[in-house]
Amino acid sequence: MDRDILKEYNVNLADIEREVEAIVGSEDTKKKIESTYYDSIQNFEVGSVLKGRILSALGDNIVIDCGYKSEGMIPKLEFDDPSEIKIGEDVEVLLEAVEDDSGLIKLSKRKADRIRGWERVIAKYKEGDIITGRVTRKIKGGLLVDMGVPIFLPASQIDVKPPGDISQYIGQEVTCRILKIDETRQNIVVSRRKLIEEDRDKKKQGLLSEIAIGQIRKGVVKNIADFGAFIDLGGLDGLLHITDMSWGRISHPSEVLAIDDEVEVMILDIDKEKEKVALGLKQKSPNPWLLIEEKYPVGSKVKGQVVNIMSYGAFVKLETGIEGLVHISEMSWTRRINHPSEMVAIGDMVEVVVLKIDKEKEEISLSMKQTEVNPWTVIEEKYPAGTRIKGRVRNLTNYGAFIEIEEGVDGLLHISDMSWAKKVGHPSEIVKKGDKIEAVVLSVDREKKRVALGLKQLSDDPWVKEIPEKFKVGDVVSGKVTKLTNFGAFLELGKGIEGLLHISELSNEKVNNPADVVNIGDDLEVRVIRIEPEARKIGLSLKKMIDAEGKSAASLSNEDSQKQINGGTVIREGQDSDAASVS
Template sequence: MSEPQTSISQPSHDEFAALLEESLTGAALQEGSVVKGTVVSIEKDVAIIDVGLKTEGRVPLKEFGVAGAPSTLSEGDEVDVYLERVENAAGEAVLSREKARREESWVRLEEKYKNNEKVEGVIFNRVKGGFTVDLDGAVAFLPGSQVDIRPIRDVGPLMNTPQPFQILKMDRRRGNIVVSRRSVLEESRAEKRGEIVARLKEGEVVDGVVKNITDYGAFIDLGGIDGLLHVTDMAWRRVNHPSEIVNVGDTVKVQIIRINPDTQRISLGIKQLEADPWEGIAAKYPVDARFTGTVTNITDYGAFVELEPGVEGLIHVSEMSWTKKNIHPGKIISTSQEVEVQVLEVDPDKRRISLGLKQTQENPWVAFAAAYQPGTEIEGQIRNITEFGLFVGLDGGIDGMVHLSDLDWSKSGEEALKDYKKGDTVKAVVLEADSEKERISLGIKQLGADPFEGAASSDKLGKGARVTCEVTAVKDNGIEAKLLDHDLTTFIRRSDLSRDRSEQRPDRFGVGEKFDAVVTQVDQKTRKISASIKALEIAEEKEAVAQYGSTDSGASLGDILGAALNKAKDADEEPAEADAEAAPKAKAAPKAKAKRAAKAAADSESADGASAEE
């Protein structure tokens, strides 16, 4: 018996339409888009959501909550979710509420960023360089410098609290958003500041609270706006640091000194509430009057002395000591030391008083000038030796100077300077004491008489005087020699060494050799004596001719030579009666004289013979 055939029922028109609509609805749900769904149930920490597909999707409840707050989702709620996949390996739809919120937030945030509107967000985490902010699904970065107007140490109270932010930068492709809380605060403060500034007036006295202290002053909160109390406006006296006057949290009464309408900066002052101590300052501190003050500050160029609270004067380094020059003021006085000063100058307009410390002490230069007149002999220790002289320590801690030219009558300054060394005790004569220029001139050579002046004024050293010399140095252009009978020196030029050109050679003389010469010039200004051997030879020749006659008298050359030699022989016998020291010189002189006389006679004879032949 054959089995009956099973008939397949055909769907009705309505059923086919419903199936078609269902198919079209499923196809409309595209992966990667935001779709609407309904919460079917909630299982522990997961919400089961139906988005119209064959199966539901599962979304963690935490994705439905706001950072720092629990989720309020319940069954039947309609929510927007992001469809990542229609079906995974488990046959479920893959949904994400967080991605859906992010997509929604980006659209909304871009619109607000375009219109420069503020957005609300929550700081929920700290990262390197700043914090992360939840902008209703979109995560933004908040740099540390944009958290507040001033750096804050504790950000804890700001965490997980909804607050306004300003979007600074958006890049959807990179998913990058940068926000600022500081700009919102500044804008709000500017509005509030403008209102407060409009109420305040310059010269008005108000109460404020010390909010912050820096090295240069303190910031005072005037009820929503800060004013700067500069350290120089805290007191009329010198204030080294603002903490000497105010502390953080103190309530202080201040006067509004200045309001800048452009920057809305307010300058405050406390000292302006007190009387200005500089009023009538010239009458209180007249020039040349002396007062006692306290050293408040020491610098390289001087020291400040407080004469009264709010009034300070400056002792310049040049007015500290009569004798200590080019020394740091700290080595003369110290901070907090009480000193007596003298008023040198008062300038009320510039609020300056110039003081002097050394003026309250005896001026050692004046005291020395009064005690030691020029010509007075003193004694002191050499403190320093320079290229231009000696510095000798004197009474009162001052120095006198012996110039090179005042060291020795006969030696050059450089040569005489070699005879002294630092620490030697020397005697000197006061030449001049100038207290205004603080200069004392001394002389060492003035302790004795000037040998040149004495010798030059005597007949023994006038022009034409015969002198005996001793060679001290031989040079190419002549010889240096000292005059044996005088403490003087002379220089004989090469051309004055002999009448005979062949004998005008300095090298024929040796150091220590003695010779006779004639003084040819005495210069008082240059203190130089010129002498000549040549002039002596000429003088002796003339003397011989005058004594023995010329060939015109009938005397022959032999007669003249014989007479000269006989006279020289007689002179050789005379030293026996003289002392032993003068004998060699007396013996040598007549012989040389005889030779020169003979030579002169010969020259005269030759000249006469030549005339006769003509």
């Protein structure tokens, strides 16, 4: 068998014997050398690990002598630290091929190291054992950890909470538990998460056995949600609900805490079966509502900050945990407020009066207007009936106009108090929004907070003296058509004096529409047929002019520039009155 191997590698046994005899004369030495040489030859099989010696460095390669007839070369990169390579030092290498194209044997130190490392790992560890290694690089699905051989740490097994970027672990030493060893594929899968969970479970059981309601514990904020924060108490996460973070108003837990913050919390409740713990932060300080009545007695004036605005009012913080509501009705004595934002903005400092306290419901009613004198308590003294005021027309309605007497105090100028004699259909006929006018205070209702104003009362009532003296039944008067209705036309007979020319008094013939006979702006001569002082009405007639003169409109030419209906005279605006006379 030995001779066959020598023959295979072109080695002549006689040559070996002669060389040996020349070097040593002892038979024992000869046998020992031959045995070592034969052993070396026998191990030259592809895939076997050989012991070699570093002969020299050649460029980027290291020349290795393995006792074969030709040397092999290994790239320097296969050494962990090329700077520490020493000539004459022994190394283990893997025989990949007996001879390559250059006639050298093909060797690999890296593969030999892997095989030896794998053998050491298999001999030393089994599934379930704990190992420590350094993370070398990131690969698809996880990390490679070096513990003599590369082992695989899946991303899902790095931590209990999935890390954002697993690259942060490169270069770090990690301790893991072996989950699986595949000898066939030379693959090992490990888990760091498993050890963390085991450690947490151990701490959790210890924690559950010793914590009690009311204890103060230190913890670290691990997660924040809209409803609260999870605090790691050391093996067990407790929930700190948003309502238990502060006695004051909190919109989101992040206003109070941040992830990784270290906090002291109180144990509020423990469910050992479900392994749940409720925590509190505000409970570490006294509830400010306990002494609320002594600190903020009803009727006291205090200052606070507007922290929230709703459609029905504004919330004012008096101190942390104490907020009161200023209802929209308690914001102003006089202003008509549609929304609280017209009066205050978030962040404003305001002075308020405490109206009511409900300690059980933890509610305080506040007032802004109570800090000022109610102007309606002195309104009667300030504006007695008959007082002339000047104000601005703030708003118009169908029934009148609101006049701003002073800031927040409006008076109503009713449509019926705008003119003595003129029939007013809408306030806009007399005043316009924004106008500055003078008016008279007619009455003040302090309870209902109303002030009645009059415009016509600035002058004497023409019906008392002027109209009875100036107008008699049967008189012929001149007037301008100011308004047409379906029942007749209104004529202005003088400043503030108006008369009605009823449709039945337009003509001896039937008239369906007053506009068929007269137009707005026409100047007419009419006869006074009725005066009603109590009803404040003057009745006029156009057809009575016919009866008095005994003339007919038919005698006039249609081409004439004047218009006469059955003898009544109509003078168009801009015409000569003489030219409009009837012959």
